[in-house]
Amino acid sequence: MAQHWTHQGGGWLPPRAPRPGVIPLRPLTPREILGGALTALRRYGGRLLGALLLGQLGGLLLVTAVGGAATLASLTRTAGSRAFVYALVPATALFLLFSWALAGALAAALIRPAVLGRPVASRELLRAALPRTPGVLGARLLALLAAAGPGAAAFAAGLPPLALLPLAPVALWLAVLFALAPTAAGYEALGPVAALRRSARLVRGAWWRTLGVTAPAGALALGASYVLGQWFGAPGLLLAPALLLTFPQLAVGLLYADRRLRHEHRAGSLTAEPLITSP
Template structure:
């Protein structure tokens, strides 16, 4: 007989003098003679269950007896449902929400601020100094715009201005690329330790990240060349055709190329942490990223887009006052700026805006690298049960050595 209440099925056959409820039947004289038991005709009416009724207005409901834990009241905390996930570090070891990914990146920066800010500030200062020198000595001066020029001359002046802008963006873009690469490599190591709740020093992060810098540089350059090649292919037919039709074709080709670049950027967005943490090669990291992103492209795109929008807002909040101060402290001030005299190559303007750039990059580098690394961890938790390996690595009880 099963002594557990509720395990006997209704209507099951009785055995050993028991009915289907498992309760022994009362004996009677007839049982001893082998005849059927004789029951009295004066039996009490069958019990009928009635639902509980609400107490009358102004009266108090009777208190229920407490017969054990969980009876007579709501269940205690964590008595029902799934237990909370383990959290040895900055994130819980389970599939993450967008808010938890952002919170994990910010918590890493706040909890390990000495190591994180040392990395980000150092990289930001070196990058800003190199960018200031490039803008001062490599970027050609902007041509003066003649308001009395003919339409063809104004078109040529606009083309020259665009050319100078592209030339000026080149060194700044390369410097920013290299600075972001070094910062992302070091911060990925820091975040991988923060997930386990283990601090890491700058020396330890550099020692672990240094062998992976050249492969990471190759991966970054490969993605940049891939994007440039796709854009060139998209614009080439319109440029070859020329005229109004060529301009329309070039615009359509540029839009299609831009969409392809965005798709590939998201698809390969997890290649950098895969290369750093799994110590894979360049092509293997690209394949790993494509596998992890598959089926979650829109989710990763949305989180990445929201992160970049937040970074842009932070950058604007910091950049606007520093730009205003730089314009006011430069020669000519706001009156010269409004009249068309741009102080972009003056030392005062470059130094003040460079200080603002250091602050912006020191804050945004850890957030961007943290979101990318935690997206990688989240996708591996969802697909490969990485949370179990992280729990074992963190030394949590119940997960093995």
């Protein structure tokens, strides 16, 4: 590695890692990852929110259309009321699932611009994220099934809640092990199973480190969302869900980049562009 002269201590010191974007191009500490996520939210939050709202617009139109049709059907007494419920509830659930997956795909699409400090428009983010959204949703659902499935099955079988306590550590371990799967699916265009395998490889040897990033990121987003709702009324209530959807995923995205730096670039720091597949 090249060296340079410093006047502060009098001696030769290695140069600092370049930092073109929200993080330095070297292995990161958990504090740097969370700080980088906050910086990314500050720099790109408007464009990220714009892309999320643009993507949700189609889903909102679909839910509105289904709700309108079901409302017309509900004018015909009881059978119509059932049709309203049966049509609107699944449509709303699908919309929420789509929003959940789209937020993860958008955060994955933002990794490269954020790390390199490059501008990006909302439409560019959305164009990159939409084709990856089904894979992100599949990875999320599969990770959720792996972590919560055994406990849910045992509960459905009639086991008392206390008997399920031994499954809680296993569920937590699996949830953290597969925490990077949605980002891997969105960034590398992997299928759900391949994304879970990728996450397990990247998290191997860094389980506690992964928990130390994902848990504070979720807690920060939850606390900030509560403050927004309490202090800013209706506008805050509109922004809170977007914050809950995006900020934890930004932190996970930077953690994903950090794990790839550590696993795949041990020879030295990156100096130009990260050798991470562009979405």
